[in-house]
Every structure is written in structure tokens, then in C-alpha cells.
Amino acid sequence: MATEVKSLNEECGIFGVWNDPEAAKRTYFGLHSLQHRGQEGAGIVVRQENGQLLGHKGMGLLADVFSRPEALDTLVGTSAIGHVRYGTAGSHGIENIQPLLFHYLDGDVAMAHNGNLTNAVSSRRVLEKSGATFQSNSDTEVLMHLIQRQKEATFVERLKASLNQIKGGFAYLILTKDALYAALDPNGFRPLSIGQLENGSFVVASETCALDVVGARFVQDVKPGQLVQIDDNGMSITNYTNQTQLAVCSMEYIYFARPDSNIYGVNVHLARQRMGYQLAKENPIDVDIVVGVPNSSLSAASGVALALNVPNEMGLIKNQYSSRTFIQPTQELREQGVKMKLSALKAVVDGKNVALVDDSIVRGTTSKYIVKMLKTAGAKSVHLMISSPPLKYPCFYGIDIEHTRELMAANHSVEEMRAMIGADSLHFLSLPGLIKAIDLKHNAPNEGLCVAYFDGNYPTPLYDYAADFEAPKTADERVLSATVEMEEV
């Protein structure tokens, strides 16, 4: 399967609007600002005047999917939802591109989902046994079939009952002829914000950067366990469950979200800057310049430079046209991908001791290559500073972090990693340092953050994933298994 060069894969972006004459175009602009969250495919569904839903979707970037003006012009209606996808479950084909659209006798339903359900496979098995026929093979669709099987009288009641049956991470937007619904999982793993346009219409989006782009005023974040209903009477918010505890994904702050977004009132750029600041306070190294790895680490690099009191220099350039490089996932081609993406500035790094700042190490491909590149460009020494703790555990709630076996930090000590990467020193931000830097101050474990990728403490049971979950081996276990393998030879 062809895959993108990126090793930390994005998740999905969702956007919805109710009662706006420019619903489809508004959704297009909102989705455009969420493009960083998913590049596999995109789609928009509108509610037409007769109450029926009409959609257009395709593979690739939003601008490719809507490259012909007619595609957007035919989506006439005053309410819409849209989606940009990076798949976490099911195949990567057109059948799983969202919004998913269903036609029933009592009305059409469309849904867009960011997150990953942890009980989708087992739920689907039960649903199929009782006669359900799925149109896709992604986890998202399970919710629709659950809704159809509930006995309650109203759609809202059936929806609430179904939301209590799905597990894992989800931010859902659901469009019917009567309303736009937004629902967030009981841990609030994924961000979701409500805004209001000048004409009074409500919009809902994965990130606040999408509210800004369509000219909406921020109203509030959707909270864990909430169901928001927006219709011609305005907006109402209820809870479909009271068993909630905030555990918003810390990787949103570290890497995924756009720097101009705010999640639970915390600006992403400033949080990254504080991560860098804290990282340098924990590791006060002696260098001449700080260089951030573009783009996602530039905020953290500014914080490192501030704390070390040395210049923050542009020692690396990112080719802005390389992000769509789909290649076969071999290590050699991955390295070629980094080469196409980043170049060193000899004029800046020659003869310098460099603090190189990146937000994370997944496989180590980027770091290994950049350290080599900076040294080739004349850097005297390269000290790699990572503005998050070592990534050791996979994510099951909606971001596609590789399997344990591919995570460098799950399989090697920090000193082993340093040697493999070829850096003069290697430093990570501590977990308490990360929590302090994000500064959510929420009354929940880790101040309301999910940090399972770093400490393996998942806030929920893993359901369908529990059996296959491979915890990283300790150093002793690694030695033991290597010995067993040798004996077997």
C-alpha cells in the first residue's frame, strides 16, 4: 500500500454549519483550514431545501476533490457537514471517505467522525449477525446501524442510546433534515469547538482555526459526554452520559493541531513554546544557536532559544511542495522523502554548536537524516532536543501512531537512540514538564490530558485492541528475547 512520507499520521478534521445561505462554501473554507488533519480524501454533504441530503466526496486534498466549480455549486442548501480524512480503521479507499450518507424512509442521515472506536469490530460482528449491511469498512458506520436498531421514539433518544454503546475516541457531526448534531466521547480525546457567524448561524469544527477562517466567533468547546443539537430553534446542549473525565490528546498540543488553534482555552503555539522553554530549563545545554525542524517544531524552538538565551536561527528549510509525496513505505524511500522535504542552510550552521529541536521521534528517520545533514553542512556539534517525552506506546483513540515495534523509544534506551541518530547528545522533555507546559489545570488525571503514548496508562479499557496490544519490552526482556532467538538459531 502506498503511504505518505509522514510517520506521525494525522487524524481527521470535521466542520458543520446550520442555517447559512452559503453552507457548502463555508464548509469548504472551514475544511481547508483543517487540511493538515487529513489528506487522503474529503467530502461535503448539504441539506437541500426539500430536506434531502446531497453530497460530493473524493480521494485526495480538498482542492482536488472540488477542483471543478460545479462540484461545490451543485451543493445547494443551508446546512452542511464536511470531513477531511486520514483513516485509522478500515481501508484507505473511496468507500470510507466521509461524510457517510444514508438514505432511509424516514429521512436521510449523514455523519462525519474524527477519532477511532475501540469496539467497532466486535459491535459490527453483532450488528451483521442481526442483518445489518455495511456500505464501508471503517469504524464510523457502526454508530448509524446502532441508531437504526434502538427502540426509543425520537432520533435524539436513539442517538443518545447509541452513543452510550460505542467506545474509544469520537467527535461526530451528524446531519439530518431536522438538525445538526455534534457529539464528543466521554473522555473528550478529540477537540471540537462551537462558533457563531455574524448572521447568527452556529458552526462546529475540530479546531478553532476553522472558526476564525469562516469569520465565526468562538462560543465554547464541546465537553466530554455532550450532545449538541443545532436546529431552527437555536442550540441546545445535553449530556448523553455523566460518566465523563477529560483526557484530551496531548499529541494535539505537541504536533497535530495548528498553532493558531486554541484547545480548552490553551493556544497551541504558546503551549509548544512553553514545552521548548521547559525542555531547555530541564536540560540547560551550552550551544551557539537553536534550530527548529520546520514546520511543527518552530514554536518549541522559540521556547528553547528563550530559555537558553541564544539566537533562534533558520538552519533548516522545508520544501513547501513536498507534503503530497506518496511513496512506498520502505526505509530507503522514507529517507528520500525527508531529503526532499528538508535542506540545511550551510551559511547558518557552519562551525556552530547547534541545539536541534523537534517535537517527537517516531521511527527516528527524520532525526537521523537531519543530524547528518547539519553535520555535512559544517555544524561542529548537534544536540537533539525533543519537546515531548519518548513515544513508547500506540494510540487507539484516533491518531495513527505506529505499532510498538516501529517506535524507536519503545525498543531502545535514550543512549542507544542517541548513538543510532548520531547526535552529540539527546534530550527529551519530562512527562511532568509536558503537563506543566500545556497547563490545562483541569481537575482530572494529568490535568485533563491523555498521555498514554508516553506512560502506557490508557484512560479506558482497550476493548477490541486489548488482545493484540504489545507493550514495549523492558531492557531485561529485550536481552532475554535476543538470547532465546540466538539459542533457537
Ligand SMILES: O=P(O)(O)OC[C@H]1O[C@H](OP(=O)(O)OP(=O)(O)O)[C@H](O)[C@@H]1O
Ligand atoms: O522519527 P520520525 O519517524 O522521523 O518521525 C518524527 C517526525 O515526524 C513528524 O514530522 P513530519 O515529517 O510528519 O511532519 P511535519 O513537517 O508536519 O513536522 C514529527 O514532527 C517529527 O519531525
Ligand SMILES: NC(=O)CC[C@H](N)C(=O)O
Ligand atoms: N483519523 C480519524 O479521525 C479517522 C476517522 C475514522 N476512524 C476513519 O478511519 O475514517
Ligand SMILES: [Mg+2]
Ligand atoms: Mg516534523
